Amino acid sequence: MAELRAVVLRPDLERLGRYDAQRVRQRLRDGFAPAHTWVIEVGGALAGCVALRPAKDAYWLEHFYLDPDLQGRGIGSGVLGSLLERCDGEGALVRLNVLRGSAARRLYEGHGFTVENEDEVDVFMVRHP
Numbered sequence: 001m002a003e004l005r006a007v008v009l010r011p012d013l014e015r016l017g018r019y020d021a022q023r024v025r026q027r028l029r030d031g032f033a034p035a036h037t038w039v040i041e042v043g044g045a046l047a048g049c050v051a052l053r054p055a056k057d058a059y060w061l062e063h064f065y066l067d068p069d070l071q072g073r074g075i076g077s078g079v080l081g082s083l084l085e086r087c088d089g090e091g092a093l094v095r096l097n098v099l100r101g102s103a104a105r106r107l108y109e110g111h112g113f114t115v116e117n118e119d120e121v122d123v124f125m126v127r128h129p
Contacts, residue, residue: 001039001049001065002028008065012099016121028063037063040079042070052083058093058126064104080111088129097122 002025013019033053040048048066052059061083066076087094096113098105100123113125 001032001063002026004046004048004065004067005063008068009099012102015101016099018121031062038079040066040075042067042075047075048079050079050083052087052094055095058095059087061094061096064096076107077110080107084111084127087127091129093129094127095125097124099123 005028006021006024009024010019013024033051036053037049037051039046040050046067047070048064050064051062053062054060061080064076064080066079084094094113095116096108098108100118100121105123105125108125108127111127113127116124116126118124
């Protein structure tokens with residue numbers, strides 16, 4: 001999963017001047033929580049992962065990576081929709097951050113996320129149930 005993260009994030013991190021081959025992998029290792037993480041499989045093969053970490057006032061959608069060869073086929077949208085349905089059932093807010101300029105932002109906006117704030121690297125988004 002750390003390798004997939006590096007592959008998926010590399011273009012955006014390079015564009016932002018923030019790519020570090022070791023750090024991009026280590027950040028997943030440091031924040032990995034198996035109890036809140038799902039593996040995404042397509043045809044029995046590893047296709048990605050996603051985490052939904054409970055916090056005091058919301059869930060945090062984290063580590064959502066999908067193999068670039070599988071992007072654009074509705075897989076990520078299906079996974080995200082299922083997770084959000086669960087959160088809606090609980091009446092829970094969902095928060096995330098996405099890199100500035102990332103194409104993933106369109107996916108999140110399409111599922112009702114709006115911008116809360118942003119800095120030079122990250123866009124912080126929220127979705128109300």
